Amino acid sequence: MKGRFITIEGGEGSGKTTLIQKLKASLESNRIDIITTREPGGTEQGEQIRQLLLKGPTIRWDALSEALLLFASRRQLIINLIKPALDAGKWVICDRFFDSTVVYQGYAGGISIPLIRQIYAAISEGVMPDATFILDIDPVIGLARASKRLTDESNDEIRFENKSLEYHQKIRDGFLKIAEEEPNRFNVISAELMPEEIFLRLMRVIEPWLKTK
Secondary structure, eight states: OOEEEEEEESSSSSHHHHHHHHHHHHHHHHHEEEEEESSSSHHHHHHHHHHHSSSOGGGGGHHHHHHHHHHHHHHIIIIIIIHHHHHHHHEEEEEEHHHHIIIIIIIOOOOHHHHHHHHHHHSOOOOSEEEEEEEEEEEEHHHHHHHHHHHTTTOOOOOTTTSSHHHHHHHHHHHHHHHHTTTTTEEEEESSSSSSHHHHHHHHHHHHTTTTT
């Protein structure tokens, strides 16, 4: 059985968590052996790095420092969880992955995108997503959603949410740009659709895989 690697991307408040929960339940009902994880995080080391990156003032790290911390977390996630799972024929769904670094630290943060890709090639063990779904949302709407969710959850991982609207617009533009550059892997879905419609559009892409599991 072939393992599959699916990544879910998007700006703040785009509904990634909700979509991943629905996808996980659907795949499990199809008897798919599935693991869900997230970036930054997913391993003990990664979760520690997550706290460093997502808490504190916006000026705590510059974009290059953010990228290097993310790559340290990503390396541990790849070698300890993602690659072993894929090699064992499992499916992996990841809430954010390498493309978020291209967009957040590259397009929005100003770091050289070729440099980001070069570092990824060095640490990736050849792992690349089979499909990436970008939940596209107006950052004004997304940030309002994210603020409500974080308040409801008493969650203080708000460092990126506190960055400027201009920064978040660059994130949206960056995701759309990379989707144009690699249309065979990326699938853009409006995050302003109803959750069930978003899920159905995702399933149309991966349903052929279920027939060959």
